Amino acid sequence: MNQNNAIELYDTTLRDGTQGEKINLSVQDKLLIAEKLDEFGVDYIEGGWPSSNPKDEEFFRKALDLKLKNARVSAFGSTARKPGSIADDPNLTGLLRSQTPAITIFGKTWKAHSAVGLGLTDEENAELIFESVRHLKEEGREVLFDAEHFFDGYKDNPAFALKMLQAAEEAGAERLVLCDTNGGTLPHEIYDIITQISSSTSVPLGIHTHNDGDLAVANALSALRAGATHVQGTINGIGERCGNANLISIIPNVVLKMNGRFRHKLQLNQLTALSKFVYEILNLPPDNRAPFVGRSAFAHKGGIHVSAVLKESSLYEHIDPKSVGNRQRVLVSELSGQSNIRYKARELGIALPEDNAALFRTMVQRIKKLEHEGYQFDVAEASFELLLRHEMGEFQPFFEVLESKVHIESGKNREAVDQAVMKVEVNDEIELTAADGDGPVNALDKALRKALRRFYPEIRNMSLVDYKVRVLEEKKGTSAKVRVLIESSDKENTWSTVGVSTNIIDASLQALSDSINYHLFNCRTKPLETLREATPC
Structure with a gap:
């Protein structure tokens, strides 16, 4: 990667991302995400394919009123369908009608697609790309050319793939974006191919990768190392089949690991918030195991790990969690040792006696026994806090x-x-x-x-926001134990509690009671200076 070249960040969440299974965005959803992406510092926002559906056409009409400070909105579409009908092609007409400052069009760069899929000769396909790009350029638009199936096409027939790139370049395309459309290329192949062709063009190269080989992020980073200066992807990697390159992972790797820089100064410490915002708009649960931003990304459970983290966090964390807006967490479970208990107590503002080894042993054994019965405290930290404070004599149920x-x-x-x-x-x-x-x-x-x-009138300020039931002993059928996890909120803070029983009503009542007790404890007895966040009561 050339540190002198700033990287352009191109987001296609609103177009390519919506092609993913169970992904659906309203026009208002897309507008909200667009504003958030612009605020974060994205360079291009691909809004959709205006000729494909009324929703995208409405989005582009309303996007004209957005007061974007960093990003340019781009419409997406294909080249014209056949040579000789460029000016009247409905796809190109729709792209121009969207009135976006930038337009991204894709064309065939794999000979098999051109010859078999479209029935075109090499010269006809090159002409189609040239005439389509030139037509959009003559209308005053910035044009980015997506070379569809480029890596498969280059491996099959390098001369054909390069000829199609040259056609787009000669017509005036500002970016040549190389697409791993099937998602099957390996990182070293990406690097080698971009290195080979970089001297064949003076137009900046971009990269667009899919995740079918679980390599989309690695492939995008390889492309940047090889000289690409434009990277496309989606927030949280959503997209068709196995998804697109995940910008949430690409961004911190570039900034924190590769010493690269983007055109706009990104709000890196808002990365976790951006990821959660998009999940919320999509009405999907966040991926707890997502690198960098997941709830578990910096969570430590094993006692030996926790003991080391207490001394020096970098021993088990590859970056500072705060740099991406995340935080370190220590989990309490059947794998816990005394270090876990001490860490959580310190985090909760509980002063544990240093010389009371018997208390720590009792707590560790109690937690392990309860987890063996089915309780899960690493996702129900409010229940754990009440348990710990009860053992310390600081809490009695209200x-x-x-x-x-x-x-x-x-x-x-x-x-x-x-x-x-x-x-x-x-x-x-x-x-x-x-x-x-x-x-x-x-x-x-x-x-x-x-x-x-x-x-306790203060319970009016709290509400149940999530309720989950997990059957623990499936083979016992209807007599199996269930674990109920409840998430509650007072509109500023959230907390989770747990209950376990063979009776789902009893398990629910346990979790509900813990939730209310936790809220009342914060409101009535916990000293304000020990609160990590003030709780409105």
Whole structure:
């Protein structure tokens, strides 16, 4: 990589990304993502294929009103369908109608596609590329040429592939983007081919890779090392089949590992936030194991690892998590040692006695026993904190559920009814309530809150935002244990709690009770200076 050349960042989340399975974006979704990409520092935002569907056409109309500071919006499409009809080609007409400052068109650079798929001679295919690019250039647009199937085509017939690039260059294309469309090329092949052809053109080269061989990011980085100065990809690697090159991984590798620089100063410490934002818009759960930005990317579970991290974090972390907006986490589980307990206690602001070895042994054994029973504290840190503080004598539950009953009624020609009845004791007072709900767990949640609201009005500020059930002993069928994980929020902070039982209602009640107790503890007893984030109460 030439450090003197700034790299252009081209995002195709809104076009190529939406071709992925279960990926769907509304026009408003695309506008929101476009604004976020521009804020982050992306150079080009590929908005879609205007001739392919009304949604993309509407996006381009509304994108004209976006006040972008860094990015140029690009429309995407193909060359004209056949020579001799360039001016009237509906695809090119649609691209021009989108009024974007940049246009990206793709053409065939693998002889098999040109000859078999389109039935064109070499000269006709080259003419098609030349005339299409020139037509768009004459209309005053910046044109980027995507050389479709370039690496497969070059390996099959180098002369043909280069001839198609030369046609785009002679017509005035500002970028020649080499596409590994099938995603099967290896990193050393990418490097070798780009090195070989770089002297054949004066136009900057770009790279567009797919992840069918799980090498899209590695291939993109190899291309940049070989001299490419333009890289395309999607946020979180979404896209058709196995996805596109993941810009979320490419960006930190370039900046932190390859000493490269992008045209605009990127907000690298917002990388994790950008990844989560796109997942949220897509209504998809974030990938916890994603490099750099995943919740588990800097999570440590084994006791030996944690002991080392406490001394020097770089011993088990390849970068500073804060540089990409992430954070170090230590998990508490059946693999935990005393180092895990000490780390989590320090993180939670709990002062553990240094000389009480018996306490640490008791805590470690207690956690291992509970995890053996099915509890999972590495994803339910609020339940772990309550457990630890209870052992320290700092926490007592704010209430006790004396009885709970759930009534479910359904049948043919009968409206489903779910009702929970709850008897709760608070400070020697007993409250009896009932509530209807959308399902038994919702009814249970409503009844518990209703019983506690008179005593603890601050629970009005919290809500359940996620609920998951996992069957732990599948072979036992309907008598198997289940683990319930609940995520709650007070609109500023979120926390997770866990419950385990052979009875899904009981497991849910455990997790709900922990969630409310955790919120009340933060509001009523935890000293403000020990809070990692202030909790609105």
